[in-house]
Amino acid sequence: MTSASAAVRPGRSPGAPGVRVEVATWRPVDVTTIDGWQVGRSAGFTRRANSVVALAEPADPERALDGAEALYREHGLPPVVRVCAGSAPADLDARLARRGYAVAATTQVMARGGLAELPAPEPSDGATVHVADAPDAAWVAGWVGVKSQLSGHGVDHGLAARILTGSPARYLSARAADGTLLGVVRAAPADDWVAVSCLMVPAAGRRRGIGRALTLAALRDAAGRGAERAFLQVEASNAGAVALYAGLGFEVVDTYHYRERVTPRP
Secondary structure (H helix, E strand, O other): OOOOOOOOOOOOOOOOOOHHHHHHOOOOOEEEEEOOEEEEEOOOOOHHHOOEEEOOOOOOHHHHHHHHHHHHHHOOOOOEEEEOOOOOOOOHHHHHHHOOOEEEEEEEEEEEOOHHHOOOOOOOOOOEEEEEOOOOHHHHHHHHHHHHHHHOOOOOHHHHHHHHOOOOOEEEEEEOOOOOEEEEEEEEEEOOEEEEEEEEOOHHHOOOOHHHHHHHHHHHHHHHOOOOEEEEEEEOOOHHHHHHHHHOOOEEEEEEEEEEOOOOOO
């Protein structure tokens, strides 16, 4: 893979992609529009695919919240709302707090430019990186396997594949000489951006620079296909991932959080 000592210069300041670009690269299985809000549902798998994205200001925000809550209740899901600088109305966070929504996770958006300047991954230990336009069963199983370990519950592979392929993307995998899967990552284009997501490395691939190499390979591949800037979303509490991406020249350009209602309204 990539030598840990290979220098990666910080990219030119890329700005923030904005919520519309972010949403375009990770689409829920089902989306219902309620007065300008996108209410995503994907059987509860990932908050990004099961949350309200408030892209426009509704005529009556409380009525829109009532509608979103009713829809989630109908599908047996907890209401979850993404709150960011572009959310509408401007007091959405305060409204949610008054309705009993608690902050569930705070996420950093990290980005970098200058993708064409990145060094190429260097093979080591006989490992190679493979790129495909669709995830095969092994790719999905590798991602879901680590995801399930982190979440503590199983994930339907068919559902995961539907979310993964909901928007155009490239799917990279690292494999050992004997074919063992050492890691995966997804890279989805939108405008001149590429979104890096789903970086997962099972135990067999850790502490070998696999995550770094896969990310570099994804960025280089995206640059060759016209992307000029890259972004990713990582929970602020994930110090290891934040350090990895900072070492690849990514900087924090935006933050957002989710508010979730776990118990129904009285």
